[in-house]
Amino acid sequence: MSEQLIMLIAVVLIFGLGFTLEILSGKLKGAKRLKRDGGFIIAGLLSHGLLAGPIVAGFAGYLAVSWFPDHAGGLSHVNFWAAFAVIFVFQEFAHYWLHRLTHEKEWLWKIHRTHHTAENLNMGVLYRYNIFWTMMLPQLWVGPFAIYLGVGMPYVLAVMVTYFVNASTHTAFRWDLWLREKMPWSEPFWRVLEKVITLPDTHHAHHAWGPGSHLNGNYAITLFIFDVLFGTAKIPNRRQKRFGLPKGRSYHWTEELFWPMVRKPDPSSGNQNKPSGKKVTA
Numbered sequence: 001m002s003e004q005l006i007m008l009i010a011v012v013l014i015f016g017l018g019f020t021l022e023i024l025s026g027k028l029k030g031a032k033r034l035k036r037d038g039g040f041i042i043a044g045l046l047s048h049g050l051l052a053g054p055i056v057a058g059f060a061g062y063l064a065v066s067w068f069p070d071h072a073g074g075l076s077h078v079n080f081w082a083a084f085a086v087i088f089v090f091q092e093f094a095h096y097w098l099h100r101l102t103h104e105k106e107w108l109w110k111i112h113r114t115h116h117t118a119e120n121l122n123m124g125v126l127y128r129y130n131i132f133w134t135m136m137l138p139q140l141w142v143g144p145f146a147i148y149l150g151v152g153m154p155y156v157l158a159v160m161v162t163y164f165v166n167a168s169t170h171t172a173f174r175w176d177l178w179l180r181e182k183m184p185w186s187e188p189f190w191r192v193l194e195k196v197i198t199l200p201d202t203h204h205a206h207h208a209w210g211p212g213s214h215l216n217g218n219y220a221i222t223l224f225i226f227d228v229l230f231g232t233a234k235i236p237n238r239r240q241k242r243f244g245l246p247k248g249r250s251y252h253w254t255e256e257l258f259w260p261m262v263r264k265p266d267p268s269s270g271n272q273n274k275p276s277g278k279k280v281t282a
C-alpha cells in the first residue's frame, strides 16, 4: 500500500470518527455561525486535497529528484525508528517556528488568522484555514523527499502521530481534564506529560480568549517541550469558556480564505487584531 493511501485512510478514520462523535454527542449544539464554519471545513478539505497537496507534492518531488538525482532510495537502509525520530522532531521543530512566526508577523498572521476565528473549538477547526496556509506546512514539503529517499514509512508514522495529537487537542472533548478528575492519583504523571506533549488544556488556551487563554504561545502541535524551552508555554489547567477572536466576526469570508489575493479594509482601525509590537493581541 502506498504512503499516500495509508495516510488517507488514517485521516478519514481519525477525522471522520472524531468529528462524527462530536456532532452526535451534541458538542456543536448551540454553536453560532455553523454554516460559515461548515463552509470553511469544506473549503479547507478541498484546498488541502486538490490544491496544496498536488502543488507542494509536485514541486517538492521535483526538487528532491533535482537535488539528489542519484539517491532514490538512498536512505532505505536507515533504521526505521531512527528515521522516524529525526523526521518527527524536525517537522515538529519547523512547525513550532512557522506557527510562532505567524503570530508575530502581520502578513503571516492574516494567513493563519482564519484558524483562530472559530468560535466553537472542535475537530472541524483542523481544516479551517486560509488556502495558502497548508502550502507552508513542513509536513507537506518533507513528504516527497522522505518517500524519494526511501524513508516513506517512518515519515507516514511521524505525520500520523502529529495528526492524531492535533485532532486530540482540537477536539471539543476535554478528555484530559476528565481523566485527571477521574484519576486524581495520576496527577504527578500529568504534571510531567503536560510539559512535554501538547494536551487539550494548552491548545484550547491557544484558541481561547478571556480567562485561561494564551493566544501568543503554546505553538507546538505535539512536542510542547519546544514551548517550554523557548519561553512560550502557559499551562492553565482549566476549561475555557470562549473561543475565537474579539474582532473575528468582522472579517469577510473571502479574505479569511484567500488573503492576500483578497484584501479588505481593516475593520478595526484601533486595532485589536493587529500584532502590536511583536505579538498578536487578539
Ligand SMILES: [Zn+2]
Binding pocket: 099, 103, 112, 116, 206
Ligand atoms: Zn495559532
